[in-house]
Amino acid sequence: MNPFTYVNARSFKEASELLTAGRFKLPVLKAGGLDVVDHLKEGLVQADALINIRRLTVDDKPNISAASGRIRINATTTLAELAASPILWKQAPVIAQAVHSAATPQARNIATAAGNLLQRPRCWYYRHEQFHCLKKGGDRCFALEGENKYHAIFGGGPCHIVHPSNLAPALSVCDATVYVTGGTREVLPIADLFHMPARGIMDEHNLTPGEVVTHIALRDKPNSGFYAIKEKQSFDWPLVVACVALDLNGETITSARVCAGAVAPVPWRLEKVEKALAGVKTTDDEGIRAAANLSGEGASPMRDNGYKVKLLAAAVRRAIVRAAGRDPEPKA
Ligand SMILES: Cc1cc2nc3c(=O)[nH]c(=O)nc-3n(C[C@H](O)[C@H](O)[C@H](O)COP(=O)(O)OP(=O)(O)OC[C@H]3O[C@@H](n4cnc5c(N)ncnc54)[C@H](O)[C@@H]3O)c2cc1C
Structure with a gap:
C-alpha cells in the first residue's frame, strides 16, 4: 500500500471539490471505508488521498x-x-x-x-491483482471459462459480475x-x-x-x-x-x-x-x-x-x- 493523505471533508460539497480540484492525483472518496480499504490492501487502487465523509450529514434532521x-x-x-x-x-x-x-x-x-x-463487485478475478480482467483493462472475462459459481445468470456479459x-x-x-x-x-x-x-x-x-x-x-x-x-x-x-x-x-x-x-x-x-x-x-x-x-x-x-x-x-x-x-x- 502506498502512503496517502487523509482529509476530513467539512461538507459533501467540499468533498466533491477535493475530488476534482486537482490538489491530489488520485483522491478516493471514503465513507465507512470497508470497501475502499479492501481496495487499497488488494492493490486495486493507488490512492494518494482519502477524502473522508463518514461523519457528514445533509442538515440537522435525523439520519x-x-x-x-x-x-x-x-x-x-x-x-x-x-x-x-x-x-x-x-x-x-x-x-x-x-x-x-x-x-x-x-x-x-x-x-x-x-x-x-x-x-465494487466481489468477482474473485476482479479482486485478485494477478488476473488482468476486462474491468482492469484486460482483454477477457475469466469467469467465462473459469470458476463461475457466483457469477451472473442475467445480462450476457461481456463482464459477468x-x-x-x-x-x-x-x-x-x-x-x-x-x-x-x-x-x-x-x-x-x-x-x-x-x-x-x-x-x-x-x-x-x-x-x-x-x-x-x-x-x-x-x-x-x-x-x-x-x-x-x-x-x-x-x-x-x-x-x-x-x-x-x-x-x-x-x-x-x-x-x-x-x-x-x-x-x-x-x-x-x-x-x-x-x-x-x-x-x-x-x-x-x-x-x-x-x-x-x-x-x-x-x-x-x-x-x-x-x-x-x-x-x-x-x-x-x-x-x-x-x-x-x-x-x-x-x-x-
Ligand atoms: C465480510 C463482509 C460481508 C459482507 N456482506 C455483505 C452483504 O451480505 N450484503 C451487502 O450488501 N454488502 C455486504 N458487504 C459489503 C459492505 O456492506 C460494503 O463494503 C459496505 O456497505 C461499504 O460501505 P462503506 O461505507 O464502508 O463504503 P466505502 O468503502 O467507504 O465506499 C465504497 C465505495 O462507495 C463510494 N462512496 C461511498 N460513499 C459515497 C457517497 N456518499 N457518494 C459517492 N460515492 C460514495 C466510495 O468512493 C467507494 O468507491 C460485506 C462486507 C464484508 C467485509
Whole structure:
C-alpha cells in the first residue's frame, strides 16, 4: 500500500471539490471505508488521498426521517441504523430486512448506505491483482471459462459480475431516488445509478467525477419484503436476493415491484413476475408460486451457476409471502 493523505471533508460539497480540484492525483472518496480499504490492501487502487465523509450529514434532521409518504435516508447512515429503524420496519420493511443480516454486526456498524450501493463487485478475478480482467483493462472475462459459481445468470456479459449490494434492489422496489452534489444535476432515479458492463466496463455506476451522494429518498412500501439465500449466514454475500413491494386492495395484489440482487451486473427487475402477480390474492400460494417460477425467464447461466435459477424462484416466492405479511418459513 502506498502512503496517502487523509482529509476530513467539512461538507459533501467540499468533498466533491477535493475530488476534482486537482490538489491530489488520485483522491478516493471514503465513507465507512470497508470497501475502499479492501481496495487499497488488494492493490486495486493507488490512492494518494482519502477524502473522508463518514461523519457528514445533509442538515440537522435525523439520519432516517419520514414525512408525507416518503422516507429520507442520509448517505452516511450505517446499515446498523437502517436495521434498527422503527420507521423502516413499519413503512418500508424491505429496507430494514435487506440490511438486518447483511455482512456482520461489525461491518453493519461501519458500512454506510451510499457506500453499500457503490461498493465494487466481489468477482474473485476482479479482486485478485494477478488476473488482468476486462474491468482492469484486460482483454477477457475469466469467469467465462473459469470458476463461475457466483457469477451472473442475467445480462450476457461481456463482464459477468453480480451486483453485490443488498440495499440497491430493496431501494429499487421502493421507487427510490438518489440525491447528489458536485455535478450538473441534483437527483436521479435509483435505476439510473447503475449501468450494465456493455455501457462501461471499468465502473458500475453513472456518477460523474466529483459527484457525491448526499441522501436517498424512497416511498412508503409497508407491504414489502426481502429474502436472501446464502451459503453462510454471516460474513458473506448472498447467492441470490429477492425484494418485493406489493400494492394491495384487501387481499388482492393490484400491482407489484420485484427486483433481484446477486444475479446480474445491476439490480435486476423481474417484470414478468410483477405482471403475473397482478390480481393474485396474497393467500393464493399456487398463484404466488406460479408467478415466482417466472423469475428465471431470460436467464443464461454458465457452467457452474445454473443452480441460481432455482434458488431465485424460491427466494422470490418467499419474499412475496413476506411482503404479504406472512412467514415464508412457517414452523411445521
Ligand atoms: C465480510 C463482509 C460481508 C459482507 N456482506 C455483505 C452483504 O451480505 N450484503 C451487502 O450488501 N454488502 C455486504 N458487504 C459489503 C459492505 O456492506 C460494503 O463494503 C459496505 O456497505 C461499504 O460501505 P462503506 O461505507 O464502508 O463504503 P466505502 O468503502 O467507504 O465506499 C465504497 C465505495 O462507495 C463510494 N462512496 C461511498 N460513499 C459515497 C457517497 N456518499 N457518494 C459517492 N460515492 C460514495 C466510495 O468512493 C467507494 O468507491 C460485506 C462486507 C464484508 C467485509
